[in-house]
Amino acid sequence: xxxxxxxxxxxxxxxxxxxxxxxxxxxxxxxxxxxxxxxxxxxxxxxxxxxxxxxxxxxxxxxxxxxxxxxxxxxxxxxxxxxxxxxxxxxxxxxxxxxxxxxxxxxxxxxxxxxxxxxxxxxxxxxxxxxxxxxxxxxxxxxxxxxxxxxxxxxxxxxxxxxxxxxxxxxxxxxxxxxxxxxxxxxxxxxxxxxxxxxxxxxxxxxxxxxxxxxxxxxxxxxxxxxxxxxxxxxxxxxxxxxxxxxxxxxxxxxxxxxxxxxxxxxxxxxxxxxxxxxxxxxxxxxxxxxxxxxxxxxxxxxxxxxxxxxxxxxxxxxxxxxxxxxxxxxxx
Numbered sequence: 172x173x174x175x176x177x178x179x180x181x182x183x184x185x186x187x188x189x190x191x192x193x194x195x196x197x198x199x200x201x202x203x204x205x206x207x208x209x210x211x212x213x214x215x216x217x218x219x220x221x222x223x224x225x226x227x228x229x230x231x232x233x234x235x236x237x238x239x240x241x242x243x244x245x246x247x248x249x250x251x252x253x254x255x256x257x258x259x260x261x262x263x264x265x266x267x268x269x270x271x272x273x274x275x276x277x278x279x280x281x282x283x284x285x286x287x288x289x290x291x292x293x294x295x296x297x298x299x300x301x302x303x304x305x306x307x308x309x310x311x312x313x314x315x316x317x318x319x320x321x322x323x324x325x326x327x328x329x330x331x332x333x334x335x336x337x338x339x340x341x342x343x344x345x346x347x348x349x350x351x352x353x354x355x356x357x358x359x360x361x362x363x364x365x366x367x368x369x370x371x372x373x374x375x376x377x378x379x380x381x382x383x384x385x386x387x388x389x390x391x392x393x394x395x396x397x398x399x400x401x402x403x404x405x406x407x408x409x410x411x412x413x414x415x416x417x418x419x420x421x422x423x424x425x426x427x428x429x430x431x432x433x434x435x436x437x438x439x440x441x442x443x444x445x446x447x448x449x450x451x452x453x454x455x456x457x458x459x460x461x462x463x464x465x466x467x468x469x470x471x472x473x474x475x476x477x478x479x480x481x482x483x484x485x486x487x488x489x490x491x492x493x494x495x496x497x498x499x500x501x502x503x504x
Contacts, residue, residue, distance in 0.1 A: 177203030181252050188451065195451035205439035206247045209273060212435060214240035216273075216280040223283060224407060243273070250440050263444070270437040277432040282411060282425060293414045294407075298397045305393040310385060317385055320378040327371040334360065334367040 177199050178185040188199065218236030221227050227235070250266055283290070310317075337360050415425040448456075 173200050173203065180206075181248065191451045192449070195449040198446070198449045199451070202251050202439065202443060205442055206244065206251060209247060209436045209439065210240045210244045212277045212432065213243045213273060216277045219280040219283070220276065243269070247439060251443055263440075266440045267437065270433055270440075273436040274429055274433040277436070278425070278429040279408070279411070281428050281432070282415060283407075285424075285428070286411065286414060286421070290411060290414055294410050297410065302393040302397050305396045306386075306389040309389040309392050313385060313388070317378070317381050320374065320381050324371070324374040324378045327367070327374040331364070331367040331371045334364040337363070 174188065174196055175185050178188045180203055181199065183199070188196065214236040216236075217239035218232045221235040222229060222232035246266075246269060250262065253262065414421065416422040
């Protein structure tokens with residue numbers, strides 16, 4: 172069953188393949204199985220990154236993952252069916268580049284899964300700090316009126332304290348008219364105290380109203396900032412790498428995952444380039460060489476005909492007919 176599937180995948184004639192040696196059939200199945208490894212990795216990576224990093228619907232994530240898997244399948248299939256002699260260093264280097272890209276994407280998806288809990292805690296702490304920073308920045312940039320109201324309230328407070336002190340001093344006779352008790356002067360100072368109390372209450376209300384307004388706006392601005400930061404893809408990737416390399420163990424684990432993905436991605440091509448050609452592959456390449464030899468023979472014959480036409484003109488065709496007639500050859504002989 173697998174042999175038929177992978178023969179179709181590599182565009183081999185199954186009726187021919189099934190008659191080949193065991194080693195040839197085993198190699199086709201092995202290469203097909205190995206190709207499925209990077210294809211599966213690209214599907215999982217594409218699906219997870221689309222659904223969790225970009226937060227697209229599941230059906231779109233499935234389509235994205237499938238398209239990425241099909242793309243790497245087409246690329247790897249081209250490498251597998253390519254003859255070793257036709258590859259060269261450019262093909263090898265390009266496949267190495269593809270493996271590096273796949274390693275980055277694949278390890279990113281797995282790292283997001285492995286570090287998900289710790290990463291969420293790290294980002295929550297970071298977003299809290301960012302929220303406070305944005306609030307402070309907003310207050311610093313928009314607190315001119317608040318500072319003015321604060322100074323006016325402090326002046327009203329000082330006036331209230333002075334009025335209260337004057338009233339107490341007047342009543343106990345230590346200052347003012349020097350008369351103990353609440354006389355006309357004390358009543359006047361009590362009236363001033365009530366006026367100061369009303370003025371302070373007014374200024375305090377104005378100050379608190381402005382403070383609450385600024386606080387509400389600062390909360391809104393800070394919330395907008397952290398929502399954008401939390402949803403930004405590059406921010407999530409940066410936070411992942413900051414957290415992964417925050418200590419030696421996490422960094423080592425991150426590098427191990429990258430190396431693991433690279434080996435899985437590059438292994439099919441390495442296996443293809445390092446194993447000996449099977450009898451079936453040699454037969455395919457021999458068939459190609461024979462066809463090429465036939466083509467060269469036909470081209471040489473065509474060039475000879477053109478040369479004869481140039482030398483003999485209209486008589487060339489008649490001469491070729493005579494040369495091809497064996498009975499004429501015998502007569503001449």
